Amino acid sequence: MYYNEKNLWQIEQKGFDERFLGKSEAIMALGNGYFGSRSSEEEAYIGEKRDTFVAGTFNSFDENEVTELPNLLDMWGMEFLINDQRFSLTQGLVSNYSKRLNLKNGELCREFIWELKDIKLKFKFQKFISKNRQHLLVSHLELANLTDRAVSIKMRSGINGQISNEGSQHFTDGEKGLTEGKFIQMMPMTTGSKIQFVQTVEHKFDIEVSERPETGRRAFFMNYNFELAADCSVTIEKRGSIYTSIDNDLASHDLNEIRKQAVHELQNIEKLTYQELLTESQLAWQKIWEKHPIKIDSENFRDQLAIRFAKYHLHAMAPAHDERMNIGAKGLSGEGYKGHTFWDTEVFMLPYFNFTHPDIAKKLVTYRYLGLDGAHKKAKSNGYEGAQYPWEAANPFDGEVTPVWGAADIVTGQSTKIWSGFIEQHITSDVAFGIKQYIDVTGDEAFEVEKAYEILIDTAKFWVSRLDYIQETDSYEIRDVIGPDEYKEHGNNNAYTNYTAHWNVVFAIDLIQKLKSQKPDIYDKLDQKFNLNLLTEILSAKVDKIFLPKATADGIIPQDDTYLSKKILDLQKYRNSDGVDSLFHDYNLEQVNQMQITKQADVLLLMLLFEGLFDKEQKLKNFNYYEPKTTHDSSLSLSTHAILSADLGKLEQSYDFFNKAINIDMGEYMKSSDAGIHAASLGGIWQMIVFGYGGLRMVESQLRIEPHLPKEWKALEYGFDYHGKAIHVELTKDKMTLSKENDGHEISFMNKGQKYVLKNQLTIKM
């Protein structure tokens, strides 16, 4: 990957290497939140993964496979025969190769000169998914003949449905048609969830070409033939659109009406050029970029690039248009994790949206409200009460969708059981925590009253039903769970789980009391649902007996009951293995389970999210204890460590984590993004900058701003929304200046234990 100090809006690949197609496909993925595509090349390659997903259109291949985002019929592909030779960069001579994504407007450009025998052509492909017309994709090719001889060109392009999710086909081979001789339409339907898709494509040429339609099984192509004279060029455009029967912007969901609308849309923009359509889309992106831009004055220009990279992808993947869907762990950029939503949303990505795009954040938290039914279903099926959120979520009504069986154990030949869907239960307090953060940051009272209270009480109800009573100690434990550190399965009293569950219950009790005394109307409504007196009794009876792992004599909070008694392994060898999971070349999961090896921040994440529970010394001790035992094998680990170490004044180490974290996708390791970009890590990038170095935090409903710039940074500017007010922060090493519109409102925040009030502008010396 190539990054250029002179263009901090661009990520680029300077040479073509078919071994590493997945890297640019994923990290240059296109999307507008409604749909997204990997940036596969137009021409086909062995090893490519040609994915397009529409958010929320889940389907299961069969009863043994969990639901996933189906990979749509491909609309980007183009095949070329040049003088009857197949055009492919694996053949001939390729020069001046550049594939680059413009983060500012989401345009992908790929250009190069290709020579084969007496052919010499210059290709310039450009394409984007429109940010303002959510169904639209546009692809543009300028092809120039650099020789003094004409070449004959055959191009085959259309819609190809002979693809799948790694072999699992989610679509029927639906109707196909050609409208007005040029609009190719295919109408596949998901096999189980019966979501009807309408995919439409048209081609435009600036020269005369002969054309012949060709239909096949799951495919409809146009074959174009033309000659490209010496020193001449041709411009080819392919425009397409995707609609589905669950779209919330359609007047009618009748298939024929959708088909008509799809054609009309392309007809309506017939007169607009590629550039005009791109400009339109760029204006939509511009609104995002103008909202709280982050400016980093760093020795390392990639720091500035990284936050743009993160924000671009967060907006390419976040379904800002529809609350019935959420962000997948790989966004819309790959089949990894099947498009499912994890705690990644609440703990890693939601903070960005809370503080900068509360409208989108609202959609994301509303999704959890819609998920209450599924959470009830899950609780019930496990013998619990209340709302137990699914570890992996798809359609919010579905409940748990974590696969039950994973890959076969390569030794025993038996499939390994995936326990997360059963016992990785902290997701429920993570959701509650996220909801609370959303309310605190946005001050969205309507949501608070209508949705948040219910979630916060229902999750607490789950937790008290979940507790294991231990007679000997007259206490409630939480046994047999997986905490954030997934290398420890079936642990008892995982600190993160117990503390966050306890918080969830305490919060619900307080909330109920407060509502009873202050907002009787709301209380009454909730009472009808929950029988609050009885529930309060139960919550109160148990809350103080919830076992909260206490620090050892050395000040270490035990990750779980047995962690600290396990063998310690020197991880030095594995921690610098650059993404290669070599730990598992030496040990299997069972063995790792028996050692003090942590996959990702666990106790430390607890200390970051609930900072008030622990003092700085405790945090420091635990940081020093756990971090060296952590492999950071999860992309969720580094940002937590970067922020916590910044809080602890370990800025050098923090910045090291920061660099590793931005390299999760932007780095040189060419295989780790194959299954898709790491969505949580993108949220982590924003958090490291704004929470970590910018010092912004929402702690116990109180805003706190306590920056720590790393030595490589001279200055940082960022902004955020707080209760509907926009606040701008300018930081240098020695002062912090906050400003907001002078609208009569005041905003209070904490800094180093002191309370400040911001009316319009305020500078604090540091």
Added chain:
Amino acid sequence: MYYNEKNLWQIEQKGFDERFLGKSEAIMALGNGYFGSRSSEEEAYIGEKRDTFVAGTFNSFDENEVTELPNLLDMWGMEFLINDQRFSLTQGLVSNYSKRLNLKNGELCREFIWELKDIKLKFKFQKFISKNRQHLLVSHLELANLTDRAVSIKMRSGINGQISNEGSQHFTDGEKGLTEGKFIQMMPMTTGSKIQFVQTVEHKFDIEVSERPETGRRAFFMNYNFELAADCSVTIEKRGSIYTSIDNDLASHDLNEIRKQAVHELQNIEKLTYQELLTESQLAWQKIWEKHPIKIDSENFRDQLAIRFAKYHLHAMAPAHDERMNIGAKGLSGEGYKGHTFWDTEVFMLPYFNFTHPDIAKKLVTYRYLGLDGAHKKAKSNGYEGAQYPWEAANPFDGEVTPVWGAADIVTGQSTKIWSGFIEQHITSDVAFGIKQYIDVTGDEAFEVEKAYEILIDTAKFWVSRLDYIQETDSYEIRDVIGPDEYKEHGNNNAYTNYTAHWNVVFAIDLIQKLKSQKPDIYDKLDQKFNLNLLTEILSAKVDKIFLPKATADGIIPQDDTYLSKKILDLQKYRNSDGVDSLFHDYNLEQVNQMQITKQADVLLLMLLFEGLFDKEQKLKNFNYYEPKTTHDSSLSLSTHAILSADLGKLEQSYDFFNKAINIDMGEYMKSSDAGIHAASLGGIWQMIVFGYGGLRMVESQLRIEPHLPKEWKALEYGFDYHGKAIHVELTKDKMTLSKENDGHEISFMNKGQKYVLKNQLTIKM
């Protein structure tokens, strides 16, 4: 394609061209009748079609797709990284390339030298599907380092289920496992028909290699790493087996038992080398080759090669092991026609098996007996009685499986209806005709009594129920059909259909009378099924009123009621278009329907199969009339014309047809075999030689041998079985010598209207 006069057992491709992968994949396909594979390259290419099918394992993707042979998980593939460069013939320098199929033993060999940067390797791949162990496939690679430097080699190989039938996935992602650390097993199941598959693979190396198993979705691979020292070579073997829960050679169909058996089989042959396993398989092939070998002394060596090519493929695709399945129109060599069986079997391929492998022929006709239920179902659903055979057949019990909707009309955008399944009804008399030929040639009385009579009566019963009574003429017509010429849809009184239906009814009446008087026991049994008195009454009442199209004043039998009144188009331009369907670039099917254009032998096929109905002059007139109007767009057309023109003494023209017919697959046109080899055409090759030039024919239960050698042939030797006796025929231009074992039996045959009796040896001057 390259054919070598010095090796008439070999078809060869001398250069690699990734544009034409389909050609060698299909015409060099491997198979043993139980399963078959296209000969795809081990390494992957864009445009490849990697197919493996097990005969009879039909499945439908969904209710809108018809049943088809599912494309199995691939077991042949191997990926190589050589010094971290992906091995592909699209890159680097390839020399001495040869890919060749040895028809004698079914071994495919592919060798070449590959150079890339400082790598220079010699690859020699060999593989075969065992003819004696029906579940086994073996692949062998000798890889030599031709440089004085070591190269590092990474090989990834195993079982890959991330493939499909053009996007339609037929398998669940079943259990996977590794037994004894080396036998990879995958257990997919068809989604609808619930056929359980067990696919097993192991690898063997003659040097030390490091290995790492890797499981994925629908895939299980082993990763091997090794160094290949300067001037050294390595031998790698991959052995695999395929079992299914419908196999008829299994002691137990329990999944675990099948898994064990699959492993045991590979363990049992552990000590046998590749060469030994190949020799075993070759011996099984040898038995086929020894059975009535054909020897052609021709000016053109390809004539000899062609018959071996045809016989090889007929035996690679014919399910000799199981009567519940039949031969698909593309055998096991491609997804074309979905593995379905057509009249191609009875009219084009069955004669070969009748005369040379009556044991296999018996399986093929028994399949039609098993198909009676399906044929009843079809008749009933169409409002008819008796047995109406399906135009396309899969599982015999299923009845009709012709797709109802074809590709979208590229102009209207509507799907075009495929009428063959409804109105291409001559299949029913074709089946009856095939059954009759089988009995006449083999003298298989058990089959005749137990199965054939029922079919012959049941089909006649269908026909009389199918007739349309026409009041004005007091006659029965057969309206609204498609005849063999599929360019004429919805015709009335297609001559082929009416005449063969009439024959079917006449034959049944005669049969019933004969049984009544001569075999009362058998009559009684059939009477219980059919109520023969009543049925005979119905048959007899109608048979003489069946309208049989009469010759015009010019002696032309009208192909149907309106054909002769249609416009005539000069087809010269299209008939030499070398497989390119350019007729349809100028006209659509509707327009072609309105002209005297015939896709394939129709009236002429009738004249060939029922030669006694027409005199030579009539045949000549009709040949001269219809042939110029025939595009020969079906691969079923040329062989009929070759034989008929030989009968008519047009030997030069006949030999021209012969050459075109053998070129259907063996010729230079590189795309026409992509969907698979043309099974009927293979039977046609045998028929042209033995029926056409060898003059063998079974006409009205009487053997006839009346040879006509083309001028390019000096001599021809062939053999056949007749009623269990093997007869050998040696032909030159001036004499014919027949010989058989001197076993006391006599065989009578006709030659030029004269009856001869063969006891031991007989020579006839010509």
